Amino acid sequence: MTLIQRTRARAVETLTLDSAHNRNALSAALVGDLADALTRAAEDGEVRAIVLTHTGNTFSAGADLRDPPPPDAMAGLLRQIVELPKPVVARVTGHVRAGGLGLLGACDIAAASGAASFAFTEVRIGVAPAVISLPLLPRTDPRALARYYLTGERFDAAEAARIGLLTAAGDDVDEVLAPVLDGLRRSAPQALAETKRLLTAKVLEAFDQDKGELGRLSARLFASADAREGMSAFLERRDPTWAV
Template sequence: MTELVHLSTDDAVATITLDSPHNRNALSRQLVTELTAHLETADVDPAVRVIRLRSAHRVFCAGADLSEAAQGQSGATAALVAMLRRIVAADTPVVVELAGPVVAGGLGIVGAADIVVASDDVTVQLTEVRLGLAPAVISLTLLPRLTSRAASELFLSGRRISAAEAAAAGFISRVVAPKDVLVEVDSVVADLARGTAQGLRETKRLLNRNLLAHIDAEGGDMAELSERLFNSDEAKAAMRAFLKR
C-alpha cells in the first residue's frame, strides 16, 4: 500500500506532508490513520520542537473522501475527532503551510493547528450544507477560532472565501504572497524552534486548555451527529450526485 502521508525530520523540525493526489488529499481512512500516527511519532521525538504540516500538491485538503463516505461512515468520524485532538493536545507546536485551497473537513486541521501561514491566492470553503451535512466534527476546532457572525455566514452559505477573509474571520494567522509562503513558514518555524521543550509544551497547554476540554466534552456527540448525517438518505443522494458530476 502506497503511503499517503510522509514524515521527515531535520534538526528540530518534523515535516509532515500530505501526498494523496488521486483525491486531492481527501480525508480517507488511510490518510487520517497515517496522519495521526505521524503526529504521534513527531510529538514524542525529544529532538523535535516544531511540526510543519504541508501538502505535496496544489490542494491542501479536499475534505471528506466522498467515495468512501457514500459507502457509510462507521467509525470514520470518531477517527477524525481523534486526529484533530492529537494536533491540539500535542506538546509540540503545529504550523500549517497553506499554499493551496482547503475544503470542508480539511478546515478542521487548519482550526486545530497553532499557527497557519497561507498564500493570498488560497481559498477556503465549508461545503457540508450543500451535501445534506453539517460541519459537526470540524466545528470543534473552528468555532473557537471564528467570530460568531463569521461562523454563521460561512457554515450556512457554503460560499468560497479568500485567505484574507479567512484571516479576518480568525482562523488563518498570516497571509502572504504565493512566492513568500515558504520563506514565511521558515521564519515562523525558526522562531518556534528557539523555544525549549518545556517552554513550548507548557505554553501550548496553556493556550489550548479550553479547546482541548471542549473537544473532550463534545467530540463524541459531534462524531455521532456527523456519522448519522453521512449515513442519511439525503446526504448519500447528494454525495452520489456530486461524484457523478
C-alpha cells in the same frame, strides 16, 4: 505505502499530505497515516515543531466520500493535533475544503499563500461541519462561521486570516512562516509544551463536552437521504435535487 511524506530540517519535522489521486481528501487511510506520523514526531526528542503541508494544488478536499474516516477517527486526529506537546504549523498553498478546514483549526499556527481558497461545503452535500467544529468554534469568528457554514461560499486567504481561521496570509507563505519557525527553534521544548497547554485548554474543553454529540450528529447526517443525494450529485458533477 504511506500517504504522508516526512522530512526534517533544523528540528522541524514536515509532514506532507501526499494523496494526489483524491486531492488529499481525508480517507480512513490518510487519517490513520497522519495520526501515526504525528505520534512518531511527538515521541522524537529531536523534533521541536511540526509543519503540516501538502502536495499538489489542494491542501485537502475534505472527507473522502468513497472512504470516509469514522467520526471518532476524525475527532481523534483533531484532538491529537491539539494535544500534541509540540507546536503544529499548517502551511497552505492550495485549496482547502470542508474537513480540511478542521485540520487548520486544530493547528496552533496556520499560514497560507494568496493561491489558497477555503469553503465549508458540507451543507451543499447534505451534511454539516460537525466534528470539525470542535477546534473551529473556540478559535474562529462566530459571525463569519455562521455565514460560511450556512452558505458554503468560497473565500480567500485574506478573509481566512481576518476571521481567525489562519494566523497569517501572504504572497509567499514560506516568507510568512520564516520568523515563526525561527521563533519555535529558539524556544525551550518544555516551555513550548506548557505554553501550548495554556493556549489549548478551552479547545480541549470543547472536545470533552461536545465530541460525543457532534460525532453522533455527523454519523446521522452521513446516513441520511439528503447526504446520499448530495454525495451522488457531487460525484456525478450535477446539482442535487434541492438546488433551485
